[in-house]
Amino acid sequence: MTVENGSTVQVPAVKFLKQVQAGNINCPTLPTVAAEVAQHYVMLCRELIMEEIRLAEFKGEPPSRQRCLFACETVEEARYWKQLVGPGSTICELTCTGTIHRVDASLLLGDSEPLSVTRERARNYWRGEAGESPQWETLFVGEAKVTAIGL
Template sequence: MEKVTNKKLYHIHRINKNRPLGINDTLETSSEYNSFFRDYDTKDIPQVFNVNGLLTYYWHFARETAVEEVRVSINNDLPSRKRCLWLTDVRSLDYWIGEVNFNPKEFQLLELEVTGAVFKCDASFIEGNPMKLNDVRERAIRYWSGEILDTKKVEYLFEGTAKVTRVLELSSAN
């Protein structure tokens, strides 16, 4: 984990769940859940889910809960996936744009200056198909150690204050 001041990183912001942001707007993490985890606490399960959608919904919750258990046991001071803002660097941006199926009607691509705690990690350790939770925990140990195997899947877990410095079009991101 690194404490940073005005470090430049990127965020793919869901405008279908949040208000659009502009230059100089700020995002702050807090002791409350981020929008991903807040949905599990506050929203009913969407009725449009088929069986596969329902299984995926609960698999993500089980996986994230196991990963968070490992974080707490290793180093409770690391940014929590339950509260963090997920960020990336310019080298991994193309991967994450593809991963979320970026659509400008649903997302904004933001360049941020961040001040706070940043943890650089490799999402490949915790992505993938459902598996035994013990396997998830073993992979989470590598994730929380900061080991990087796949440089295109680098993510930064951030807790602190982020200021929007640019709202990017896909062609201007790199």
């Protein structure tokens, strides 16, 4: 949030939205701010649910999304993800020894839906099943050595 003297002050998101709601803050970009806050919380919920299902129903065997390296099997696949990650990312070639788990990221929660649907999609994700339009990602845990940079 920018205050009258032009400086920026970090304010917790929900506190900020409550101040706007109360009329204490005029925020012409409220729709954008609210959408970003909602997306952040959807992603947080998604990751917590994914980890809960992985631990409870898959004995923690697939690599945790919270502690893995996200990898790709091909340079073309890496270029697809680079577009989503952003222009500051770099594609590297790796030699890996460890555990991989190939999953469809299209099964991840991206918007609101019933919890039962989210849990079933998480189960499908951890089983390595594909949705209607798969977006494959590879979760890796182990030792990785960079063999080429900037592909």
